[in-house]
Amino acid sequence: MPDTGATMNDLHLLQQLERKVLWLSSWTIHHANHVRENRDGLKVGGHQASCASVSTLMTALYFAVLRPEDRVAVKPHASPVFHAIQYLFGRQSRERLERFRAWGGAQSYPSRTKDADDVDYSTGSVGLGVAATMFSSMIQDYVRLQGLADDGEPPARMVAVLGDAELDEGNVFEALMEGWKHDVRNLWWIIDYNRQSLDGVVNDRLFEKITGFFRAVGWEVVTLKYGKLQQQAFEGPAGGALKAWIDDCPNQLYSALTFKGGAAWREHLARDLKDADGGREFLDSHDDAALQRLMTNLAGHDMAAVLEGLRGVNSDLPHCFVAYTVKGFGLPLAGHKDNHAGLMTPDQMAGFREIMGVAEGEEWSPTAGLEADADDLMAFLRAAPFNARKPLPPAPLIDVPEIAAPAGERMSTQEAFGRILNDLSREDSDFTRRMITASPDVTVSTNLGPWVNRRRIFDRNPQPDVFREEHVASPQRWEKSPTGQHVELGIAENNLFLFLSQAGLADRQFGARLLPVGTLYDPFIARGLDALNYACYQDARFMVVATPSGVSLAPEGGAHQSVSTPLIGLGQPGLLSYEPAFADELAAIMAFGFRHMQADDGAAIYLRLSTRALAQPERELSAGERDAAVLGARWLVEPSGDAEVAVAFQGAIAAEALKAFEEIAADCPGAGLLAVTSADRLYRHWKRDGERSHVAALLGRLAPDAGLVTVIDGHPATLAWLGGVKGHATEALGVTRFGQSGDTIDLYADQGIDADAIADAAARALVRRAAR
Structure with a gap:
């Protein structure tokens, strides 16, 4: 046996x-x-x-x-x-x-x-x-x-x-x-x-x-x-020749003979083994049915x-x-x-x-x-x-503290993200111990470096930072350890999302809840989109930070500028996307995101960030304002009841929206300025709750005949649907063509998302309003 x-x-x-x-x-x-x-x-x-x-x-x-x-x-x-x-x-x-x-x-x-x-x-x-x-x-x-x-x-x-x-x-x-x-x-x-x-x-x-x-x-x-039948046959008459015939048989012929059956096998073997010692004896000892059984008896x-x-x-x-x-x-x-x-x-x-x-x-x-x-x-x-096998018991929830916004007069959301993680890296709590980061060879350029310096790179085998040992100056400490909390991946976005999918299922696979954070360049989400969709289909929970985004990455040119990624965030089930403009909004959203990743009805989180530094407002968000940032939008300037027009913006285009709004408000007192942090969440809740939704309440403060201008450094369809909430005539601005190398001034003007384009869109909205 x-x-x-x-x-x-x-x-x-x-x-x-x-x-x-x-x-x-x-x-x-x-x-x-x-x-x-x-x-x-x-x-x-x-x-x-x-x-x-x-x-x-x-x-x-x-x-x-x-x-x-x-x-x-x-x-x-x-x-x-x-x-x-x-x-x-x-x-x-x-x-x-x-x-x-x-x-x-x-x-x-x-x-x-x-x-x-x-x-x-x-x-x-x-x-x-x-x-x-x-x-x-x-x-x-x-x-x-x-x-x-x-x-x-x-x-x-x-x-x-x-x-x-x-x-x-x-x-x-x-x-x-x-x-x-x-x-x-x-x-x-x-x-x-x-x-x-x-x-x-x-x-x-x-x-x-x-x-x-x-x-x-x-x-x-x-x-x-x-x-086992074949192995036995190899020991019998013509066994060596039979084995060689099987090994040399082309796949197509083997498949065709399998379909045709024993008589077809016999025809070919009789011809090809006729000179083999014992060939006739072998064939005579098998009827067609036995020959079919033998030749298909693969291991x-x-x-x-x-x-x-x-x-x-x-x-x-x-x-x-x-x-x-x-x-x-x-x-x-x-x-x-x-x-x-x-x-x-x-x-x-x-x-x-x-x-x-x-x-x-x-x-x-x-x-x-x-x-x-x-x-x-x-x-x-x-x-x-x-x-x-028994089901694993539910993994305990990880308590998530409030996350403080980093201070600074000017800052990009990418920088704010890195500083937030740097601050968290100093803490020793169950929350920070459960965090695990990963990046496909863009760790430094997505501002994860300070986190990695303190939390080290994960590797089964400890490895020192040779540059540090050789006294070569570098801001990065690439020490590897089995207790490291960053996984450095090669340049393959599919691998990043597959890694995040499994890290985001660790509680259900191994009983150990993790809080995974992955970073990559925003345009390259498309390279790993199949794996991202796969991760979400499994209900894996993670935070993906995609930065830099849009044509705001101006000198890098069109190959590194993203257009449709906000629509991916809007349309992908199991993924909740945000694109805040300011550091304090990002801090509130990240704290919410780590909680939402653990909720029974939660999802993975997508943060679309930018390298464009913006002047940070002098404010401390109230609890209500933090909640509004999480819900997806709030009025920076609330419209009057008879407002003729309002501007809604999302993300790094905030500076242009603010500049244009000053001009608009001078001509249209009472105009409103809406800061959108998540078109995705607004849309989901509107489709679910209709008139009881957060966005319906916000836009309900506008007069029914008011014009609405939306603008984003991304595809305009991301925000264009806002006009359908209350039936406002809408001018939707955004990026619809590949960019090119340049500065933001030229690129914003070329794509029609600069301050002048926003003001012009508001003027068109007023004309349309008057014609209604």
């Missing part, structure tokens, strides 16, 4: 469960497409072939290998397999399986927030769930080395089950490089190497590139290629071979398992290059049902059609190590 760590009876039960997982996943998809009523005529879809290729791997993982503390990212197209396994564990309901891909049912792709069963990582956008396990492993190291989580228990293994085509995603390789730099541990990636993607067959010899790259970044590579479908590979790990080094599989294994779709989104027809399902021994009416039965005692099977499921 192979060294699988399983008894013969356990191996038999696992093979029976493998059949049941294959059946349930296939039936769930079939039921959604061919049995359930289709009210709108849209294709429901599903991926029966992609499920079939991982049924053995996931059966072995969940029922035999995983421990309760382990975390798993399941490839998106294997969602029905995951749900079937959870159903057998008793953690998924039949009703939700019957409503797969329907309202209230199991999700098309595993979702932490939408699914009722035990999803560790949301997947869907291929490659992101895979890379998330990398950063989850880093966060586990962090919380354990910081003493924030119990290290008396063995660390969890972060496991990703991924399709081979997911390795086409560049973010996977960006993550691998980051993992190598941070000496990542306790990480398994299991590649479903079925050699087929959505549009065709994967390139030959891809596995050589895969294994070479993984080994280059310090991973152990385990190749699971030959099943990824052989329970004993899979258990040997997975249970053979004896270190915490990261492991890559290349598991050879057949896409659609066990189905009539097996091997066909078009099977990715293919569905079995009702006739094919009827034939499959007969093969699986499932009678009509017993489709959802956990034991129907199996050659195992039902009581033994249920007992085995109850005893599976992973089934002992």
Whole structure:
């Protein structure tokens, strides 16, 4: 018997469960497409072939290998397999399986927030769930080395089950490089190497590139290629020639012959092995059915071979398992290059049902059609190590103090942010100990340097600051330590957002609440937008500080000037965006943000900041004014009841708005000046509360026929909707074109957001008012 760590009876039960997982996943998809009523005529879809290729791997993982503390990212197209396994564990309901891909049912792709069963990582956008396990492993190291989580228990293994085509995603390789730099541990990636993607067959010899790259970044590579039947055949007649034939067979041919079946295999092997010693004897000893079983007996479908590979790990080094599989294994779709989104027809399902021994009416039965005692099977499921998993208790909330605004006559919001963190770095409290910062190689240029000087850089292995030891003058102290609270990442925004996503889930993954803060250049949010969306979809909580922003970064030119990022903040679910103009507003918003990140109905926070220094008002915000900054806006100059016009601004354009307002107010006494700190929050509350919202109350102080001018160093649509709150005629100013190098005077004039443009817009609004 192979060294699988399983008894013969356990191996038999696992093979029976493998059949049941294959059946349930296939039936769930079939039921959604061919049995359930289709009210709108849209294709429901599903991926029966992609499920079939991982049924053995996931059966072995969940029922035999995983421990309760382990975390798993399941490839998106294997969602029905995951749900079937959870159903057998008793953690998924039949009703939700019957409503797969329907309202209230199991999700098309595993979702932490939408699914009722035990999803560790949301997947869907291929490659992101895979890379998330990398950063989850880093966060586990962090919380354990910081003493924030119990290290008396063995660390969890972060496991990703991924399709081979997911390795086409560049973010996977960006993550691998980051993992190598941070000496990542306790990480398994299991590649479903079925050699087929959505549009065709994967390139030959891809596995050589895969294994070479993984080994280059310090991973152990385990190749699971030959099943036990094949291994036995290699010892028999023509065994060496057969093995060489399999190794040399192009992917497309292997897939095509798999689909065609035993007779096709025989035709090719008879020709190609005719001169091999024992070739005829080998073929004569296998009928067509046996030949099909042998040639498709790849290790990824052989329970004993899979258990040997997975249970053979004896270190915490990261492991890559290349598991050879057949896409659609066990189905009539097996091997066909078009099977990715293919569905079995009702006739094919009827034939499959007969093969699986499932009678009509017993489709959802956990034991129907199996050659195992039902009581033994249920007992085995109850005893599976992973089934002992219990939900983590809620992590305690972190008390957030009020944050003082830094003093200064002139200051940018980026500078204010850095000074606030510098002040916080001096404190020794649970709040500051729970903060963790990260940046993709822009730590200094986003003003995180003072925080890092005091709180140090996180690294598993202590490393001194060589420049400091060599007495080279530098304001930065780049000392690395397991107790450091800053993670320095390479220039890859996807990695930043994936890191923030996992740091922002530390309370739910490891029972240790963190308050993550990440910084990057505002225009480069777009480079990591898929990962940001992924982070928010998981309900990860973090604060992303994007700076500098807009054309206000004037000399840097258009490539470094952002236009549409305020609309990203406005439109992204799970992300609450702010763009304050002044340091005292920023301090109030940051204090709120750290609390909101922990709230049951909270979200991640996006602060869009600027390097443009503004004169700071001589004031001390009252509690009501701080609340107004958090709610999204307040009147700097309240309009009179008969005001003819008002100006609303957001962010660094405040100086131009103030200058223009002086001219406007001279001609229109009673005009109002509205300082918007969050168009996002105003909009959300308006859509939710309508006339009872904060913005409706603010704009209700304007006369119904008053004109409204909005201005932002960003896309004008960010604020243009304000006119719809009370029906005010609106002139919306903002940036709609790429910028260029210059100074703010030229760029603001070019984009039509300078003081003259604001005054002119107010004049147009007055003309429109008069014409109404």
